[in-house]
Structure formats: C-alpha cells, structure tokens
Amino acid sequence: MPRAARTDTRVDLVLAGVCGVAALVCLILPAPMRNATAAALRGTVVAPLAALQERAELGRKAFLARDEALRVADSVTLRSQRLAGVEEENERLRRLLGLAAAVQWGFVPAEVLQGRGLGDEFTATLSAGRREGVEAFSPVIAPEGLVGMVEQADATLSLAILWPHPDFRVSAMVADGSAYGIVGAHLGGQGAERYLLELRSVPLRAPLKPGALVVSSGLGGVYPKGIPVGTVVSELKTGESYARTYLLRPVVKLPDVASVLIVGAARVRAGLESAWEVGAATDAATRRVVRAADSLAALSRRRTADSLARAAARPESTRKVP
C-alpha cells in the first residue's frame, strides 16, 4: 500500500475513533450536562428540524382528527335539524290547541297516518274512527284551514280524502263574501301545479285580486262556513264564457300535517265561522301565557340561586344547626 494511502487510512481511523469516543463520552455524561448539551443543540442546529417534526406531527393529528370532527359536525347538524323539526311540531301542536280551544266542542282529534306510497298523497288514514264518533263526510281541519273530508270511517281508523283528491269539492266564497264558487283540485296542473286548487264558477261581475282569502261558504251542509281553503293566485283562462275560474294556493301544506281535528255533524250545523279568528287570538294568548310562565320560572330560579349564594356567604356562626 502506498504511503499516502496508508496515511489516509490512518486519518480515517483516527477520525472515526475520535467520533466514537465522543459518542461514548456523550453516553456517560451526567444527566444535567447531557440535557444541557441536548438543549443547546435543540435550540440551535436542530431547531428547524424540530419545528419541521412538530408541524408534521400536528398535520398528522389534524388529518386523523378530521374524520372525528366530521362525525361530530354531522351529529350536531342532525341534532339541530331534529330540533328544528321538534320546534316546528311544537308550534303546530300549540296552534292546534288554539284551534281546539276555539272550536270548543263537537270535534275529534286525530293523528294523520300517511302512507307516503304511490297514490297515497291524495288520501290519509286518520287515527280515529267510529268508536270516537267519527262519521263519513266529516270535515277534517288543521290550524291553517281545510284539509279534506272523511270518506270512510272504520271502528278505530278512518280514511280521508285530501284537497288534491280528484273527488274533493267544497262550496267556497271570498272571505268578504263578495263572490262564491266551487273549489276543487287543479287536475290539469303539471308537476307542482297539480298541488294547487281551482275556484270555479265565480260570477263574471266579481273579479278577484291575487292574495284574496277563500273560505268555505257553508252551502251544501258538509263543510261549515268560514274554514280557510286557499288564497287566489291568478285567473285561469278557460273556455267558459259565463263564469271565471281562479287558481288558488292551498292554505294547508299537506307534508306538514301531522295532527288534525275531525269536525262532527252537530258542530258543522252549529257553524265554525269565528273559529279561526278566535283560534288566532287563543294562539296569541297561549303564547303570552307560555312566555309569562317562562319568565316566572326564570325569576324563581334566579331567586333560588340568590338565596343559596347568600346562605353560602353567611358566616358559619350565624347558620342554624339542626
């Protein structure tokens, strides 16, 4: 081996030896010195690498936490959606209570058991039947207005046709009584328009303005007077030259209907003219009562908390010993 090569090998060996010895010294250093040296390195040369590692680990944790965060967000969204549904149902039930208070007697409350199947959207099964006093041709109403009519009453259930049903007819009038007609389903409508109503046979001399409220007229003996049916959208062009036909937007949205009242024959004869006005007033009164009860409850809670705080703050010697 040439001398230069031998010298290089020696240098390499010496370098490696020095490094090895230095590493061994590091290993046997007392803990305080070892920590101080490591800290010095971490604060200088290794700082950027430590920062890189920290960011990488944070990134990984964020990546892993993403799924969990998504799950939490999903459940929160689901709960908030359910809460909105519950609040809506609560509101509807309050309004139904208001209507029931306004109608006062001669009705049967029922739940709507909708099948949601093909062809079921025009009929509904109600959770009350003959045993509860339900009869065929009884009007079915909701807080918003007319829902339909009982077609068939079984012992415990009854079947009702709803306002989009082809057989649905109600004698109606504009709320101010200026025009009369017959309301039925808008059978010629396509898509969403199928879920509108028609007010037919309105005299030519009585043009109606969009937005006018149409209520049952009480003629015919099936539906009592004054039940809201729909609001005028526009006039329909038909081939009739002796009467007008109007398109109505129903006041009752069927997907929202869960609870209804079935009005008995005696109540129909007695009339329901003021029920919706009274119902609205009762509803407002119910809201006021609930608000007042809430305020009283809050006040009571605050007073209790104040008393407890005062009792806790009182010196030990002044407290009564049982």
Added chain:
Amino acid sequence: MTPARAARLAAVFLLLVALHYTLRPALAWRAPIDFLVIAVLLVAVRARPGVAALLGFALGLVSDSLTPAAFGAGALSMTVVGFSASRLKAAFFADNIALNGVFVFLGKWAFDLIELIAEQRLRGVELLVQAVFWSPLAAAVTAAVGLVVLLAVRPVLGAARA
C-alpha cells in the same frame, strides 16, 4: 468528486434529513423508515471512511438531541455504520442495486442494534422482540425506501465509488 456532484449529493442528503423530520412523523409507522440511515449510507459509499464517520456522528447527535435520555447512542451507532459502510463498500461492493438493498438493510439493523445496546432502555424480552422483530422490519422498510431513493438519485449522483 466534482464540486457540482458534491453539491447534488449535499442537496439529496439534506432532502433525506428533511424527510426524516416530516414524512416519518407524518406516517408514524410502527416500523418506521429511517431516512437518516439512508442519508448516511448514501454519502458513506461516496466519501472517505473518516468523513462518513464524522457525518454519522453529527447526524447521530442531531437525532439524539431530541431523545436526551439516550444521548450519544445514536451518535455512536451512526458513526459505526457510516465508517463501516464506507470501508466495506470500498473493499467489497460493486454498484449493484440488490446489494445496495442488502447493504441498507444491514446498515439500519446494525444501527438499531448498537443503539439498543448503547441506550440500555429496553431489557429482556422487550429488547429481544425489538432486536429480532421490529428492528429487522424497520430495516426492511428502510431498505425498500433506500432502494427507491438510490434508483431515483442515481442519474443525478452517478454510481458509487468501488
């Protein structure tokens, strides 16, 4: 080695060190890839044994500074691996991809064994399991990645010296 080639080697070396502190913690595998060993071996086969030992020592210290309880263990093992790799490569190995894989595997395993013994953290069965199961597994993963790295940088750095 020309300055341009040395610069390229330094760039690849720094990239591997950066990967060790970014990709490795991001993956967090139980048998992790040791980019530092790959970096040391990559340089060791292209540098003199003394330089390789010095580089291994420095990189080992950097690694140890983040685990002060075993401060020096990584430096010692990396010094040994760097120096041995440089000596062995010069003496025995030609530029063969498969042999390079085996070389990285043995280098990483040797590194782990020396570190395990030097740091004296594990004992008994735990030490045995780590030494004969997890360390070879990590070495295999490191060797696989090392081969990929070698194949990727070969056009840039050229073949190692024999």
